[in-house]
Amino acid sequence: xxxxxxxxxxxxxxxxxxxxxxxxxxxLTIASNAWLLFTSLAFYSWWNVKYLPLILMSILxxxxxxxxxVSYDExxxxxxxxxxxxxxxxxxxxxxxxxxxxxxxxxxxxxxxxSHDVQLLQIVLxxxxxxxxxxxxxxxVDAYEGLVKERNLLNYSxxxxxxxxxxxxxxxxxxxxxxxxxxxxxKVINYKNISHGLFLFCIGLFKKIVIAxxxxxxxxxxxxxxxxxxxxxxxxTSLSYSFQLYFxxxxxxxxxxxxxxxxxxxxxxxxxxxxxxxxxxxxWNRWHMTLxxxxxxxxxxxxIRSFDNITFAKxxxxxxxxxxxxxxxHGAGWTFIVWGALHGAALVVNHLWRKFKLPxxxxxxxALTFGFVNISLVLFRSNNMTDAWRVxxxxxxxxxxxxxTQLSFVPGDLxxxxxxxxxxxxxxxxxxxxWTLLALLIFTLFARxxxxxxxxxxxxxxxxxxxxxxxxxxxINLSKISEFLYFQF
Amino acid sequence: MFKxxxxxxxxxxxxxxxxxxxxxxxxxxHANEFNRYQSNIDERQQKTNFxxxxxxxxxxxxxxxxxxxxxxxxxxxxxxxxxxxxxxMTPYEYQxxxxxxxxxxxxPKTIILGLDFNNTIAKKSALEKPPAYYREKxxxxxxxxxxxxxxxxxxxSILNLKLKRRIENKKFRQWQIVYDRNNIASLTPxxxxxxxxxxxxxxxxxxxxxxxxxxxxxEVIRIYGEVVSGNPGSRVIAFTAPMSKPYFCAxxxxxxxxxxxxxxxxVATFGEVWHxxxxxxxxxxxxRYFVDGNHFYPEIGTMIAHTISGSDSTxxxxxxxxxxxxxxxxxxxxxxxxxxxxxQ
Numbered sequence: 109x110x111x112x113x114x115x116x117x118x119x120x121x122x123x124x125x126x127x128x129x130x131x132x133x134x135x136l137t138i139a140s141n142a143w144l145l146f147t148s149l150a151f152y153s154w155w156n157v158k159y160l161p162l163i164l165m166s167i168l169x170x171x172x173x174x175x176x177x178v179s180y181d182e183x184x185x186x187x188x189x190x191x192x193x194x195x196x197x198x199x200x201x202x203x204x205x206x207x208x209x210x211x212x213x214x215x216x217x218x219x220x221x222x223s224h225d226v227q228l229l230q231i232v233l234x235x236x237x238x239x240x241x242x243x244x245x246x247x248x249v250d251a252y253e254g255l256v257k258e259r260n261l262l263n264y265s266x267x268x269x270x271x272x273x274x275x276x277x278x279x280x281x282x283x284x285x286x287x288x289x290x291x292x293x294x295k296v297i298n299y300k301n302i303s304h305g306l307f308l309f310c311i312g313l314f315k316k317i318v319i320a321x322x323x324x325x326x327x328x329x330x331x332x333x334x335x336x337x338x339x340x341x342x343x344x345t346s347l348s349y350s351f352q353l354y355f356x357x358x359x360x361x362x363x364x365x366x367x368x369x370x371x372x373x374x375x376x377x378x379x380x381x382x383x384x385x386x387x388x389x390x391x392w393n394r395w396h397m398t399l400x401x402x403x404x405x406x407x408x409x410x411x412i413r414s415f416d417n418i419t420f421a422k423x424x425x426x427x428x429x430x431x432x433x434x435x436x437x438h439g440a441g442w443t444f445i446v447w448g449a450l451h452g453a454a455l456v457v458n459h460l461w462r463k464f465k466l467p468x469x470x471x472x473x474x475a476l477t478f479g480f481v482n483i484s485l486v487l488f489r490s491n492n493m494t495d496a497w498r499v500x501x502x503x504x505x506x507x508x509x510x511x512x513t514q515l516s517f518v519p520g521d522l523x524x525x526x527x528x529x530x531x532x533x534x535x536x537x538x539x540x541x542x543w544t545l546l547a548l549l550i551f552t553l554f555a556r557x558x559x560x561x562x563x564x565x566x567x568x569x570x571x572x573x574x575x576x577x578x579x580x581x582x583x584i585n586l587s588k589i590s591e592f593l594y595f596q597f
Numbered sequence: 598m599f600k601x602x603x604x605x606x607x608x609x610x611x612x613x614x615x616x617x618x619x620x621x622x623x624x625x626x627h628a629n630e631f632n633r634y635q636s637n638i639d640e641r642q643q644k645t646n647f648x649x650x651x652x653x654x655x656x657x658x659x660x661x662x663x664x665x666x667x668x669x670x671x672x673x674x675x676x677x678x679x680x681x682x683x684x685x686m687t688p689y690e691y692q693x694x695x696x697x698x699x700x701x702x703x704x705p706k707t708i709i710l711g712l713d714f715n716n717t718i719a720k721k722s723a724l725e726k727p728p729a730y731y732r733e734k735x736x737x738x739x740x741x742x743x744x745x746x747x748x749x750x751x752x753x754s755i756l757n758l759k760l761k762r763r764i765e766n767k768k769f770r771q772w773q774i775v776y777d778r779n780n781i782a783s784l785t786p787x788x789x790x791x792x793x794x795x796x797x798x799x800x801x802x803x804x805x806x807x808x809x810x811x812x813x814x815x816e817v818i819r820i821y822g823e824v825v826s827g828n829p830g831s832r833v834i835a836f837t838a839p840m841s842k843p844y845f846c847a848x849x850x851x852x853x854x855x856x857x858x859x860x861x862x863x864v865a866t867f868g869e870v871w872h873x874x875x876x877x878x879x880x881x882x883x884x885r886y887f888v889d890g891n892h893f894y895p896e897i898g899t900m901i902a903h904t905i906s907g908s909d910s911t912x913x914x915x916x917x918x919x920x921x922x923x924x925x926x927x928x929x930x931x932x933x934x935x936x937x938x939x940x941q
Contacts, residue, residue, distance in 0.1 A: 114743050306601070576604045581748075583609060589622060589639070589749040 109154035111309075111363040112316055112586060120151065124271075125302075125370060132295040141266055141289065144371070148271035152235065159234040163269070166204065170244040171264050173197035177251035178259060194252040198245060205241045208233055213440035236275040238437060240268055246406055247282050258286055272367040276360050278378040279398040285373070294372035305369030307565050307575060311558045312362025314578040317585045319548070320356035323348045326535040331489060333534050334498035339509045341534045342502030344541060349489050350482045351548045354383065357396070362558045376401075377559050383481075383552045386473035387461075388454040391481060403430050424459060428452035443487040443496055450484050613745035619754035623647045624741040628778040634761045635776040638753050640666065640683035641731050645697055647780055648679065649735035653702035655679040658831075660694055661711025662686045663774065664838040664891065667782050668711070668898035674906040680780060682711055687719040688820040692827060693728025700732060708828060709905065710835045713874055714848050716817050717859055718806065771795070772888040783895055784888045792889070796843075799890045804847040813855045818862045825866060834905055835867040837874035839897060839917075841883030844890040845876060846940030853937045857930055860921060869922045871905055872929075876936040877916040 109116050124147045131140035153160045173193060180190045188196070212228045219226055247267075250256045258264055267285050268274075288294055330337060330345025337345060361378040368375040382395035392400045407430040415422050428449075435448010461468065468476075483500070490496035501507060511531050521527040528539040535541070556564070565571060617625065619632045622639070623646045637643070657678035659670060665682035679702065681694050691710070698705060734740060744750050763769065764785060772787040772795075787795060825833050840848070849856045863870045873879075879886050879897060887893050903910040904918045921929055 114739065572601050572604065575601055576608065579605055580608050580612075583605075584612065584746055584748040584751065587743055587747050589642075589744060589747060589753070 109151045111360065111367070112313060112582075114586060115154070116151075117313075117583075120147070121367065121370075128371065129295075129297040132297075137295055138262070140295065141262055144271075145262065145266045145269060148266070148269040148274060151271040152269065152274055155235045162234050163236075163240060166201075166240065166244065167265050167268050169200065170197065170248060170268075171261055174244075174247055174251045174256065174264070175259060177248065178256055190252060194248060197248045201241050201245050201248070205237060207231070208237055210436075210440045239277055239279060240274065242402060242406075242437070243268060243279055246279075246402060249406055249410075250282065256282060258282060263289055270368075270373070272364040272371075272373075273375060276357070276364070277396070277398055278361060278364060278376050279402050280375065281401070284376060288373050296372075298372050301369050301372050303567050304562055304565055305366040307571070308366030308369065308558060308562045309363050310366075310575050310579040310582070311561065312359040312364075312366060313582040315355040315359030315362065315558070317582040318578075320352045320359060321585070323352035323355070326537055326541065327352050327489070330535045331491075331495065331499065334490075334495050334502065336507065337499065337502035337534050338507055338511050338531070339502060339505040340531055341511075341537070342499055342507070344532060344535055344537060344545065345499060346482055346486050346503060347545050347549075348535075350383075350485050351545070351552070353485060353488070354379075354552070355548075358558070365559075366562075379557070380559065381552065381557045383478060383549075384474075385477050386470050387468070387477055388451070388458045388480065389462075391477055392451075392455070399434065403434050407433055420459075420463065424456045427455050427459065431455060438488070441491075442493050443490050446493070447484055447487040450480075450487070454480060609746055612751065613742075616745045616747075616750045616754050619757050621750060621753035621757050622744065623778075623780075624650050624744065626651050631761070632757065632778060634757060634764055635778070636753065636756050636760055637666075637684065637774045637776060637782075638756070641686075641726075641728070642734065643776075644679075644681050644683065644780065645701070645731040646735055646741075648681075648698065648701040649732070650741060655698075655702050656705060657707040657709060658695065658698045658705040659709045659711065660686065660691055661838065662713070662715070664713065664893065665711025666774065667784065667893060667895050668902055669781050669895055671781070672899045672902035672906075672908075673709070674903070674908040676707060676906060678707075678709070680782075684774075687721070687725075688716055688817050689719065689721045690725070690728055691820060691824050695824070695828060697728050697732045701735075705828075705831050708824065708831045708833045710821070710824065710833065711838050712821075712835055712863065712870075713838045713840070714852075714856060714859060717813050717855060718811060719814060719817060772892070774892075784892065786888055796890050800843045800847050803844060803890075804850075807848050808851045811852060811855075813858065818859075818866060821863065821866045833867060834871070835863060835869075836871035836901060836905060837863075839873040839877075839879055839886075839893055839901070841887045841890045842876055842880045843883065845874065845880055846937075849937050850940045853934065856937070857933070860930065860933070861926060864921050864923055864926050869920055871901075872919045872921045873901060873904075873917065875919065875933055876939065877918075878914045879917050 109120060111117075124144070127143055128140050131137075131143055149160060149163075152163060173196070176193050177190060177197075180186065180193070208231055211231055215226050215228055218224060247256065247264075258267075263286060266289060267280065267282055270280075270285070273280055327345060327349045330341060330348070334345075358379040365375045365377070376398050378397050380394040380397065382391055385391035385394050408426050411426040411429055412418055412423060429452070431452030432445070432448045435444050435446070435451070438444045438448065483503070486499045486503075487493075487496045490499065511533055525539050528537065528542065532538060532541055618629065620627070621632075621635060623635070623643045635643075655677050657670075657673060657676040659665060659668065659673075659678055659680040659682055661682040663682070663684040666680060666684065668680060668682070670678040670680040679698070681698060686694075695705070695708065737743075760773070760775065764775070769785050770788055771791055773785045775783050775785055777783075786792070821835070860870070860872070879893070879900075883890065886897050900910065900913045900917060902908070904913060919929055919932075
């Protein structure tokens with residue numbers, strides 16, 4: 109089920125909320141947690157109930173491993189070492205993720221390298237597998253480190269499957285979640301949280317439906333006709349994707365955090381105006397923040413700890429390797445691997461810049477950071493390296509600056525609608541395309557982000573009208589009815 | 598929060614109510630002054646919705662492209678027909694729409710196929726949605742009510758109101774197919790200047806298509822055969838849709854061999870074919886009977902329906918329509934060849 113669906117907004121969420129707080133009001137707190145677990149699994153199964161056993165197996169397996177780790181010291185005679193249990197648990201989680209996410213990618217490359225013709229398995233990627241797997245990996249590592257006390261299966265299952273975060277994060281840490289699920293004060297309905305949560309949810313819905321989904325049209329056209337894009341079209345395509353991804357992902361996070369808040373559960377912030385970042389280190393402190401936290405705690409720190417003595421060079425190696433792995437986690441393709449490597453390299457360069465105290469003004473830093481992120485996202489979106497190169501080629505002007513039908517350009521053309529329609533024909537754009545991108549850039553740079561807006565939110569008339577308008581616009585765009593286009597006469 | 602919910606609810610209800618009154622994609626049964634004229638937004642979805650939500654229980658199914666869509670389904674004597682023809686329908690879609698009809702209205706006793714020579718260059722488009730898509734949409738939970746609160750439907754509702762205003766003020770520019778609430782199509786004409794320009798452009802395009810890049814697609818006859826063999830409980834009646842003389846000449850002048858092949862293969866497949874796609878007084882008098890070089894006015898559709906269903910009608914020109922059979926195909930082909938030679 110998606111947050112941006114009629115079923116979720118008008119049926120699932122209200123019913124889940126009402127019954128949850130009703131059960132709590134009757135002091136049936138275990139039943140209310142069980143209800144949340146049940147609805148979270150129903151939320152997951154809405155996509156395809158065939159994959160429900162997979163997530164259940166993953167939960168049971170990791171709960172068992174976690175239990176063995178947490179209770180390790182209580183058992184006098186152990187057959188396997190604590191580290192052995194952890195390695196076993198991690199290996200199976202990685203194998204689980206590897207099979208579903210990377211098997212076909214692996215087969216494709218083996219076929220390429222060794223000129224084989226092994227058939228692809230056409231494995232369907234279970235929804236949310238990357239998220240619930242790394243959430244549980246983090247739990248196992250913490251259980252090994254003695255940072256976990258949780259032994260209750262219901263609470264553990266709820267931690268993994270709590271539906272606001274289940275499909276696309278934020279990536280939760282048990283330390284911040286378990287106390288919230290247990291806290292008695294959270295069992296009582298809090299109308300302030302409901303209104304703040306609704307506020308955030310509506311903003312997220314608007315960002316996803318009205319902004320991101322609209323941008324996706326020109327992005328799709330641009331990437332599909334990548335070979336023919338002129339320079340302006342190529343930049344419109346890449347910038348549109350940069351904004352689409354930001355508004356889509358941050359919008360989803362807003363909705364997740366908003367829904368969590370309605371249940372009195374504070375989910376961690378995931379985006380903090382990343383496009384305001386003036387360097388790449390700052391960018392990763394603002395973009396997908398819970399992933400950055402995971403990378404630092406469970407990739408970078410263990411890599412660093414594996415060295416006998418820590419030097420700057422080794423920490424840079426750890427930085428690069430962590431981002432390289434993060435790139436792989438994002439997707440099964442060379443584009444993701446290269447994207448991760450590029451960001452790893454950029455982080456290293458940023459650290460070197462700081463180490464040698466080289467100058468960098470805020471504006472140049474911002475331009476370099478935003479430009480780098482925008483260009484690297486072309487890889488993120490492309491199906492393969494060839495497609496990525498096609499768009500990048502367009503961006504550096506190798507396909508020409510004007511469209512093929514435009515033979516010349518004078519400054520006066522800039523004010524003519526026809527000029528822009530011809531120039532941006534490949535992305536079905538016009539002059540308002542440019543103004544829209546400019547407006548989005550100004551908005552992301554200078555406006556308050558949704559989390560700051562939520563902190564300042566007061567349920568007054570102004571906000572009432574604002575929320576009503578953006579929610580209305582989002583709801584009426586939830587589904588599309590397209591005209592039939594003649595493909596043949 | 599209560600005030601917000603109330604404000605939102607009232608706005609959404611009023612918005613939905615407006616769309617409900619106009620009902621541009623035919624999900625509801627009501628008819629009123631405001632929804633009298635309906636644009637052909639997506640006939641595939643509109644007509645599927647009609648069958649799913651408005652009326653079914655038909656015993657005859659009509660399929661074809663936009664030309665066949667002009668035929669009044671009520672003009673077939675002795676048949677309760679549903680005109681499921683849509684713009685640019687290709688033979689590749691026939692069986693899918695037959696399945697839709699079977700699910701929504703029951704197996705048809707009769708299937709009437711409106712064919713034309715353009716079918717022989719039809720290709721299966723990867724961009725087309727399969728017919729089942731439209732039927733599955735009608736089965737989605739709360740489909741009709743969800744669509745009422747969409748911006749797209751609102752835009753189509755406004756489109757229909759503008760269409761109503763144009764028709765009532767008789768302000769026509771470009772011809773358009775217009776439906777009523779009972780799936781009956783009519784045409785609004787183009788103004789003279791647009792008619793001339795579009796007519797010449799169409800004839801030039803057709804001549805180019807059938808001259809330069811044309812390749813006879815043998816799959817089309819196979820598909821016709823599958824309609825017959827795949828529906829053993831249904832009687833299949835095939836007809837070729839009339840064309841204006843310039844259009845007919847542009848299509849057949851360079852392709853007389855393929856045209857002949859197509860006619861012969863159709864007769865072999867169907868046993869007999871009602872052939873209206875030839876030179877006759879309707880084709881010659883095209884400025885009266887065709888809104889462009891290609892789409893005939895509904896009165897011609899009535900003539901076709903009456904001819905096929907054996908209705909007595911004195912208004913049908915005696916030279917309009919030939920019944921091609923296995924017995925007479927050779928003789929009729931000779932006449933058709935001489936018609937094509939008139940085009941030289």
